[in-house]
Amino acid sequence: MKYTPELIQALIVSEMDNDITPDEKVLLSHILATDSDARRLYQEMHDVLNKPEAAAAMLQLDENVNSQLILDQLGHSKKSRYRKGFGVAVMAMALIGAFVLLNKHKKETIATNQILLSMDNGEVVNLERTDTAIQSGNLSLHNVNKTLKFNGGTGGIGSLSVPAGKFYNLVLSDGTTMMVNSVSKVRFPFQFSGKSREIWVDGEAYIEVAPDIKQPFIVHLPSSEVKVLGTSFNVNTFDGKENVSLITGKVRLVAGQDSVTLSPGKQVNIQTGTLAVSDFKQEQVLSWMKGIYVFDLATMEDVAKILPRWYGVTVVLDPAVRKKMFYGVIDRNQPVNEFLERLKSTEEIDYTLKGNIVTIK
Template identity: 30%
Template sequence: MRKENDDIIRLIVRSLRGELTPDEEVLFISWKSCSKANEEMYRRLEREYKEHAEYALYKQFDTRREWAAVEKGIRKRRSVHRLYRVAIAASFLVLGIASYILLAPEKENPRQLAKVLPVGEYSFSKKASLILPGGDTLQITPVMKDTLIERLPFVSNNGEALVYHETSGSDTLVYNTLEIPRGGAYSLQLADGTKVMLNSESRLRFPQAFNGDTREVFLDGEGFFQVAKDAEKPFIVHCTDYKVRVLGTTFNISAYTSDDVSMTTLVEGRVNVERGDTRVLLIPGVMASVTRSGITTREVNVDSYISWTKDQFSFSEERLKDLLKKISRWYDVDFVFDNPEIEEYKFSGFIPRYENITAVLQIMEQAADVVFKTSDDKKITVYDSHEKVH
C-alpha cells in the first residue's frame, strides 16, 4: 500500500510541476479518470499549488525522502507533533494527497479510525438561520435562491451569500440576525456593500439599512469583513467587551464568548481596536489579542488566520485542545481526551475543510500519534496511539 501511495504521489507532484514523461502521463491520466474523487482531489491540489505563497518550495520537494523525514520526526517527538523538516507547502501537498488516497473506496485503509463515521453525519455545509425583528426565523441554504423575496423584497440569496439591497429606509434602525450553526458557514452582503463571511457557531446582528453617522454591527463568533469605504460613516464591529472601528478595510475577527482570547487580524487598511479607554491602531500583518488583562499585538502570518475563508485550516504550534475546539465547530461534534496530557500536544500544518470529518481525522492520525474513537452521541474520544484504546 505504501509503495503504491508513493508512486501515485510522485506522479501527482510531477504533473503539478509539468515534468511527466509520456509513459507517466498515461498512468497519471488513468489514475485521475478512475473516479470523480481523484479528479476533484487533483483540481484542488492544482489550485493550491498555483496559489500558495510558498510556491517555489515545491520545486525542492523530494516526495519519498521528505515524507520519510516527516514520519521520523513525528516518531521522535511525541509531545510536539510537527511536520518536520518539510516546507509547509510541501507537507500540505503530501497530507492532502495521502488523505484522499486513504479514502479511496477500492483500497483498504491500513489504519482505520476506531469506528467508521457514517456518511452524512459529522459534516460541514453552507447553512444559516436569519432571525427577523419579530422573532420569526428563516432557514437559509444555497438551494433556497431568491425565496426570500416575498418576506423581504430587499434581500436576495444568490446561493453563496445573502445580499441586502439599498432601500429608502426610515430613521429607525431595524435589525436582523444571521446565525450560523455548528457545522455551517454563510456569507452576507450588507446594504452598504460591506461583505462578511461568517464561520461556524457565529452570530451577526446588523441593520437592514444603515442611517446616521456610523455603521454598527454586533458579532459573536468569527467573521471575515471586507468593509465598503465611506469616510463619512465609520464601520464599527461590537464584540463582547471591545469594538473594532474602521473606515474601509479587510480584517478577520475571532471573538467567541467561549474562548479566553479574542483576536482581530488586519489584512488591508487600518483599524482601531478599542476596549474602554484603550485604543490600539493595527497595520496590515498585525493581530490584536484581547483578554481580560488588556490588548496585546504581534506580527503574524495573516494567511493562517484567514485560511478558513478558503476552506482550509492552518495552524502553527497550536495545542491539540484548541485545534479540536475549532474543528468541533466545523462539524458539530464534541471531543473528549482520554488523557489530559494529550491536550497539550502541538500541531503545525494545513488541513483542508472536507465535507465530512472523516478525512480530517484520518489526516491527523497519519500525521501524529493520536487515535480517534467515535460514539453515537456526537462525541469523539482522543487517545494517544501508544495507549490502549478502550
C-alpha cells in the same frame, strides 16, 4: 467560566438522546476539554445509560411515568446529587425523567443546524431553503450562492446565525461584504443611518468595509469595538478571546479605557482586559475562508476546539495528550475520520469515533 452540574448533565443526556444542537455540542466539548470532573461524570453516565436495563427504564419512563413523578425525581436529585452514597444509576434515571419532561414542553423551532436570518419583527427565515427571492414587508431578500443581499429596507435589525460545519456570505446595505464562519452570529441594520455604521459580531468573520469617510464603520465585539473607515480585516471571538487581524487600511480597536491603532499585517489579541499587538500570518488567519484550518505548532487542546465547530462532533480529550503539539491542516470538505486517521499516523495518538463522539487519547 464554571458550569453547573445540572447544565453539564443536561447536555450529556441531550447528546445521548441525539437531541443536542450544534451550539450545545460546542459547549459540551469545551466543558469536557477543560473540566476533569465533567469528563468523569460523562464516562459514568455513558457507562450507566448504555446498560440494557437503563434503556428499558428510559423507555418505561417515556411511556408510563407522569409529569409530577418526574418533577419529584428531579427535585430530589438536585438536593442530593453529590451526597455521599448517592448512586450514579439513581441520578441518571432522574435525569432521564427530567429530559423526557423537558422534551414534552419544548417549543417547536426551526432546526438549529440551518443558516437562519432572524428579524426584529419576530420573523425567522431559513436561508438554506430553495427560494432565491424572499419578500418581508418592504424588504427584499436575495439569497443566491450562499450569499445574502437585500434592498428596500427602511429600518430594523437582522441577525444572521451560522451553525457548525457551514459558512455564509453577507452583503450589507452600504456594499460592505462579510464572510461569516461556523458557529458565528452577526447582527446588523437593514439600512445604516446616523453618524456611523454599526454591526455586532460573535464568532468569526472576514469583513471588507465599503469606504465612507462621513460615516465610519464600527464592529462591536463582546468586550471591545473596532472602528474603521474603509479596510479589510478578520475578527474572531471564539474561546473567550478576541482577535482582530488587519489585512488592508487602518483600524482602531477600543476596549474599555484602552485603545490601539493597527496597521496592515498586525493583529491585536484581547484577553483578560489586556491588549497585545503582534504580527500574524495572513494565510493562516484567513485559511478558514478556503475551507481549511492551518495549525502551526498548535496544541491538541487547540485542535479539539476546532473539530466541534467544523464537524459538529463532541470531543473528549485525554489530559495526557492535551499539550501535545500538532502541525498540519484540517480540510472541512474531508470527513472527520480522514483527519483523525492522519492525526493518528503522524502524531502518535489514538482515537475512537462512535456516532458523533470523538475520543482522542
